Amino acid sequence: MKPISPLLLLVIAVALAVLGWLAALISGRYSLQTPVLPLTGLLTMGVIVALTLILGIRVLRWRNGKKKKMLNPILAAWTLVLAQACAYTGTVLLGWHAGIFLDQLRLWSVRSGQSITWETLSMAGGGLVMVVVGLVVERFCRIPPEDGDAEGTPGLQGKRGKPKAEGEYAYRGD
Template identity: 30%
Template sequence: MTKKNGGSPQGRDRSGQSGQQGGPGLSLTPVSALLLAAAATALVVGVAAVYFYGDFPPARVRNSVALWIIAALAAVTAVAVRRRINDGEVGHDSSQMSPVFIARAAVLGKACSWLGAFVGGGYLGLTVYVLIEYPSLLAAQEDTPGAVACVAAGAAVAVAGVVLERCCLVPPGDADPDGRRSGAQAM
């Protein structure tokens, strides 16, 4: 589970621990960091394609199938988690969604967002290269649909991961008498 203010250095002591009961939470993945990672990966793969394109494996549309499945699973999980949190159906009863499951879903969302950024960025670099070489290389013409499909699938995984991570946010609970938040915020 993530805390809405988990990424800020404010409210932390020297050990890096949050001042809240329950210890530090998982901070949200910054979208700007994902975009930077995607751009850096695109640059590296694009430059590598200039020199080593003949050694690259073919880019096929079927390469994107696993990414589309991951994006769909992350999106379905995000909808289910958000619905259960909004309905107040989170707890330790067997009819409720476990807080541990929600925490694991937040970690899955973070992993999906990074996976999508790196894979989508890599295929973006390849796509730029094959589009530039499209008129002159038959291999580039054959790789274009697969490279574009993988860019789209990588972007879908990244977006689904970011959405899933943010769906795992738990609204802050009532303040305790001493002014501290309860552990329910971070679960």
């Protein structure tokens, strides 16, 4: 699985900021509600971030040798997928709400209640937290190359694709 490219995340965030800005502009023009997620979405985002961190710390502890028990490889793969999904979801939420916030800035002095603006900022902040946690946990899931490994692929020696021994996987044999 390829690591997430920060440049791709930036492109996604900018594209969704433009879309969010356009959606807020159109909804304001037609007197519709501003398309912002409710603050209860922060609760869901918090649960996702906490779960991602817990699973990521579990993988990190195993990787650093603090756990002697074999880590379930499926759980490690799920943790990596969850971390990447968390980063992408956070990027979408950050971009969308940042675009809406930019639209709300021009109306700051005209509006009496800026609750939408604060909701937008808090949702964008939650998206930023999701991106950071996703990228950090993705780093937790990387296995460092072993000594003497020319290609940098754990569990491989000499020729690419040939395991060191029959039935041996890329894990510490403590």
